[in-house]
Each structure stands twice: as C-alpha cells, then as structure tokens.
Amino acid sequence: MKTKIAVAQGDGIGPEIMDAVLRIFKANDVQLEYEFVEMGKSYFDAGHSTGMTAAAKEAIEKYGILFKGPMETPKGKGVKSINVTARKVWNTYANQRDFRTLNGVDTVFSKAGIPINLTIIRENIEDTYGGIEHLLTYDVAVGRRIITRPGSEQVIRYAFEMVRRKGYKKLACGHKANIMKLTDGLFLEVFQQVAKEYPDIEASDIIVDDLCMKLVSKPQMFEAIVLTNLQGDIVSDLCAGLVGGLGFAPSANIGDNISIFEAVHGTAPDIAGRGIANPTALLLSGIGMLRFLGYSANAAAIENALLYTLEQGAHTGDFGDKTATPSLGTDAFADAIIANLGKLPADGGVFASSDFETGHHRTPIKNKLTLTGAHVVEEMIGVDVFVESNVQPDELAAVAKKSLRFNENFELVMISNRGTQVWPTGSIYTELVNEYRIRFEKKPGTSIKQKEILHIAADLSEAVKVCSVEFLMNFDGKIGYTLAQGQ
Incomplete structure (x- = not known):
C-alpha cells in the first residue's frame, strides 16, 4: 500500500520546484500518495489568520507528514509566520539540517580541498520564537525568552541519538551561557546531564560566537552541533553558506507525532513562473523524508542520481560553471536527474541506510504535559x-x-x-x-x-x-x- 502524506506546494517558486521533485519521485516509483493542502500567503490573504485552512490542518494531523515548499508570511499585517506556527503547533522540536560538500557546487572550501560534512540540530519550539513581546514604555520593548528543561532534553537527546545513527563520534553544544546564565545555562546543564548517558560520543560545548568563527575558518572540526532556536537558526544559515547557499540546504522538522520536511530558502518571487528555480534543497529535504518513512532504497537511488548529475556539471542558473555548460531550467534539471537514476557518482555515493529513526504517527488523546523537579524545594x-x-x-x-x-x-x-x-x-x-x-x-x-x-x-x-x-x-x-x- 502507498503511504499517504500531506503536500503544500508553497508560494512563489514553490509549485515549480515541488512539481519537479514529485516527478523525480514518480520516475523512481516511490510508493507515496499525496493530498495537496492549502497553506501559505494566499490563504492569509483569504482571511485565514493561521495561514492554513481547517481541511489542511486536519489532513496533516491525520497523516503525520507534511512536505512543503517555501511559504511567505505577509508583512505588516500582524500575523505570525506560517513556517514557525506549523513547527510549534505540531511540536516538531528538532530541526535537523545536513550540510555537506557537493561535487559540482564550488565553494571556497571545495576549491581548497576541505570537505564539509556536518549536521546542525536546532531546538525548534522555544526561545524567542514564542514571539512574546511587549512595549513596556514608548521607548522600551521587551521579549520573553523561554527555555525549558523538558524541551531542551527532547532536542538534545534527539541529537545524541542522531549522532549514533549517522556513525558520528562528536557532538558539540553551541550556547551563550556566559551571558544568559539561566536560559542558555539551563540548555547547557541539560546537555551535560544527557551526555553522561552517551559515553561513546565525545561531547563538548562552545560559546556561539567562537563557534561561528571556527565554522568559517575550520568547519571540518565539527560533525554535529546542537543549539537553541535563535542561535541554531543563525548558525544553520551560516553553514548553508559554507556549502553553496540555501539552495543546497535540506531541512527536517522532527516531532514525536508529526514531522515536516521543507525547503527553508525563500519564495524568490522575482523568478517565480520563469521555470529557472533550483529544486535541489527541496529534493534533498524530500530524500530525508523518504528515509524517515522507511523508503531508504528510493532515497539512496534518487540521491545518487542527484550527485551524479551534479558531478557531470549540470546546474541551474544560480550555481555551477556557466562558461562550461549552459544553465538548465527547473524541469530540464529534474529531467537530467531522472535520466541518471540508477547511476552512481564517482565520489560520495550513498547507501540505502536511514539517517532518521523511522517515524510512527500517533494521535494523542490529550495535550502532553511534561513535568520535572517534583521533589525540588x-x-x-x-x-x-x-x-x-x-x-x-x-x-x-x-x-x-x-x-x-x-x-x-x-x-x-x-x-x-x-x-x-x-x-x-x-x-x-x-x-x-x-x-x-x-x-x-x-x-x-x-x-x-x-x-x-x-x-x-x-x-x-x-x-x-x-x-x-x-x-x-x-x-x-x-x-x-x-x-x-x-x-
């Protein structure tokens, strides 16, 4: 039987790149069935303050998987980001973003012969993304930063388990506990406590500004890094820049019941409808989704075809050697990947293994409430x-x-x-x-x-x-x- 998932095409270039990715899935006989749901800017404009219809919410909660293109939140209308809202409402507490050097995507590091292969795990629910702000006076605005012990433990434990699945040896905790002694201090405290349960993994911590300096000078030092929400957001975009940009940055938002796989780059309205957008980030996110759903063989075949295609010099207009080979449009780039299904790249081929614990969708009967410190005075x-x-x-x-x-x-x-x-x-x-x-x-x-x-x-x-x-x-x-x- 086919697995049914919810799909939101997104805004701007979203429908074009989503169509390209789903065509690649179909060519590889991926056994998925799609229910297309209504989310994004047009639904804000239609009066849905959450950016999604009731039917969309029902479908996503029914299937437990949302595959989504980039979405725009209208500016200046007092509405919350649909992307942040979706992650928080469905408690997708771990944002996993994998960054690695891709053949055919030139960067200063690839040209220097320095390979990058690291994963950022970002806490996805708490921190300043609660959006709790007030003007206390005309001159003074404050925001409430929420870091909790249960929320920190969820994402940190996920990070340690992910490190084991990937066969990594090291996990670093990025933080600012030298200044934010209670909030980041709590996150670091939980990291140090959980680390004791994983003696096979080298656990370390690093102040986030020092981390950023080391990432842009010696990124090969790191295998995996776990951070709080805002710091993780910033550092993950920094890491995208190390490997060629957001066009090569997949994103998985993992929860116990519902998970979201998405492209995190923008909607690029300036090129929407022109058929020239790069679908790679969404395709890599989709490959992660296939692994999460247990379709490891499909994921490996599609990823190898993508890597082979990049290795051959095929590219869209936003990257690659434009003097050696002409740029391909979105559909032509997808067609090239389809034509290369079954081929293996000379370097960096992947096997049919999972980077995720296979997801199991459950429907809770009430909101989960986690309490700790029952005996604390x-x-x-x-x-x-x-x-x-x-x-x-x-x-x-x-x-x-x-x-x-x-x-x-x-x-x-x-x-x-x-x-x-x-x-x-x-x-x-x-x-x-x-x-x-x-x-x-x-x-x-x-x-x-x-x-x-x-x-x-x-x-x-x-x-x-x-x-x-x-x-x-x-x-x-x-x-x-x-x-x-x-x-």
Missing part, C-alpha cells in the same frame, strides 16, 4: 517590579521605600536600568531610559506569601506605572534569577 524570596519612570535613581529609591511602609518583611536591595545597577551604587556615566527594575527581597528569617509580593506592586503603582512583575525564587537553595550588571 521552592522558596519565594522577593520580587522584581519593572516600572516606568523618568526620575533619577535616588528619587525612585525614595518612592520604592515608601511602598514598604506597611510591610516590614521586605527591603529594597537594588534598582537597575537596562540590566545595569544604578542604586544603591552606580556610575553617573550610565545612561538611562524610562524603565527601571526595582528589586525587593525578604529580610533574613522571615517567611512571605505571594499575596504580600503583589501588595508591594500595588502600593508602588500609586506612585509610578508598574509595567511587569517577576517573582524571585530559590530552587533547592539555588537562586533562580540573575544579578544586575555591577551588583
């Missing part, structure tokens, strides 16, 4: 109150102290501006904006309740505008908040 010790004010720090401190006149359990310990302490000590050279953080902590030997903390904010609101409130917590005696710069 929690203690509430204070509060950060964020306020709008245009007075000097000493003046604001006097106002803050007045809010404690009815509560002797707390004391004012610090005021900061843009993360830098400005009271009780600071520098006259620290420039200010009109949003402060006021930190109150309980006095030693006292116990407090949440209601008391909220009363502090309420009393403070009589004098200044309260923008936001964050509780200060200890977990098993370890503080769950950061100090201000200079504190």
Whole structure:
C-alpha cells in the first residue's frame, strides 16, 4: 500500500520546484500518495489568520507528514509566520539540517580541498520564537525568552541519538551561557546531564560566537552541533553558506507525532513562473523524508542520481560553471536527474541506510504535559517590579521605600536600568531610559506569601506605572534569577 502524506506546494517558486521533485519521485516509483493542502500567503490573504485552512490542518494531523515548499508570511499585517506556527503547533522540536560538500557546487572550501560534512540540530519550539513581546514604555520593548528543561532534553537527546545513527563520534553544544546564565545555562546543564548517558560520543560545548568563527575558518572540526532556536537558526544559515547557499540546504522538522520536511530558502518571487528555480534543497529535504518513512532504497537511488548529475556539471542558473555548460531550467534539471537514476557518482555515493529513526504517527488523546523537579524545594524570596519612570535613581529609591511602609518583611536591595545597577551604587556615566527594575527581597528569617509580593506592586503603582512583575525564587537553595550588571 502507498503511504499517504500531506503536500503544500508553497508560494512563489514553490509549485515549480515541488512539481519537479514529485516527478523525480514518480520516475523512481516511490510508493507515496499525496493530498495537496492549502497553506501559505494566499490563504492569509483569504482571511485565514493561521495561514492554513481547517481541511489542511486536519489532513496533516491525520497523516503525520507534511512536505512543503517555501511559504511567505505577509508583512505588516500582524500575523505570525506560517513556517514557525506549523513547527510549534505540531511540536516538531528538532530541526535537523545536513550540510555537506557537493561535487559540482564550488565553494571556497571545495576549491581548497576541505570537505564539509556536518549536521546542525536546532531546538525548534522555544526561545524567542514564542514571539512574546511587549512595549513596556514608548521607548522600551521587551521579549520573553523561554527555555525549558523538558524541551531542551527532547532536542538534545534527539541529537545524541542522531549522532549514533549517522556513525558520528562528536557532538558539540553551541550556547551563550556566559551571558544568559539561566536560559542558555539551563540548555547547557541539560546537555551535560544527557551526555553522561552517551559515553561513546565525545561531547563538548562552545560559546556561539567562537563557534561561528571556527565554522568559517575550520568547519571540518565539527560533525554535529546542537543549539537553541535563535542561535541554531543563525548558525544553520551560516553553514548553508559554507556549502553553496540555501539552495543546497535540506531541512527536517522532527516531532514525536508529526514531522515536516521543507525547503527553508525563500519564495524568490522575482523568478517565480520563469521555470529557472533550483529544486535541489527541496529534493534533498524530500530524500530525508523518504528515509524517515522507511523508503531508504528510493532515497539512496534518487540521491545518487542527484550527485551524479551534479558531478557531470549540470546546474541551474544560480550555481555551477556557466562558461562550461549552459544553465538548465527547473524541469530540464529534474529531467537530467531522472535520466541518471540508477547511476552512481564517482565520489560520495550513498547507501540505502536511514539517517532518521523511522517515524510512527500517533494521535494523542490529550495535550502532553511534561513535568520535572517534583521533589525540588521552592522558596519565594522577593520580587522584581519593572516600572516606568523618568526620575533619577535616588528619587525612585525614595518612592520604592515608601511602598514598604506597611510591610516590614521586605527591603529594597537594588534598582537597575537596562540590566545595569544604578542604586544603591552606580556610575553617573550610565545612561538611562524610562524603565527601571526595582528589586525587593525578604529580610533574613522571615517567611512571605505571594499575596504580600503583589501588595508591594500595588502600593508602588500609586506612585509610578508598574509595567511587569517577576517573582524571585530559590530552587533547592539555588537562586533562580540573575544579578544586575555591577551588583
């Protein structure tokens, strides 16, 4: 029986490259059946705020696989990216992107004889991609960055298992825990904990700016790298540049129940309809999907045909030696791959093996809720109150102290501006904006309740505008908040 999947052609060049890829699948007798679903810009324009119809959502959740072309999110209309929304709604927590040197695709590294073969695993659900932002004042915008222990463990464990399947020996964790000590610190902590279960894999960590420098100077140092969402997004595009661009960068978004395989490059509206787009990235993504579905023989045959075609110098207009051979259009390039089915490249041929654990679609009966730390002792010790004010720090401190006149359990310990302490000590050279953080902590030997903390904010609101409130917590005696710069 054929396996049925949902297919979204995408916007711009999407329909052209999707048609080319599906023709290659058909020529290799891939046993897939397609239900084409409606997603993308035209459905935003038709009034679907999620960018997809109800029928599309139903089909994707029924089959558990979405194969999609590039999609555009309308700008300036207050709608969320359909690409990010799809990944988050269906909890495709691991974004796997494989980068390797391809014969016929010249780069500075291929010309230097330095082969690249590395995989980026990007956390796909959390981080700043929650899109939780607020204007606290006219001058100050904030975004909430969410990193969770269960979400980190999901993607990190996937990365270690992927390393084993691929036969790699090393996995690095890219992070910025030297600055974001709680968020990236949590991600790194989980990485180090999970690494203990994989003693056969060399686990290391590297600060992300150092990682970027090493990737553009010595990419052969790395086999696989796992990162948080935003950093993984940036680093994966950097890696695409190492191997020829996004036109050669496949993408798999893996979840426990639903997975998405897509081209991550843009919709290229300037060349849409001209028949000259490069289908390679979408084809490589489709090859990954075939492996995920268990069609390893088809995947190997199609990939070998692609590699042979590239090796022979065939190319679309965006790459290759245009003086040696003329550029091919989308259909002609696909026809060349079809004609080369059954042929093996002289270098870099692949076998019928899986880079993925074969997917098994399940329909849950309720939302999964993952909890950790059931035995962790929690203690509430204070509060950060964020306020709008245009007075000097000493003046604001006097106002803050007045809010404690009815509560002797707390004391004012610090005021900061843009993360830098400005009271009780600071520098006259620290420039200010009109949003402060006021930190109150309980006095030693006292116990407090949440209601008391909220009363502090309420009393403070009589004098200044309260923008936001964050509780200060200890977990098993370890503080769950950061100090201000200079504190």
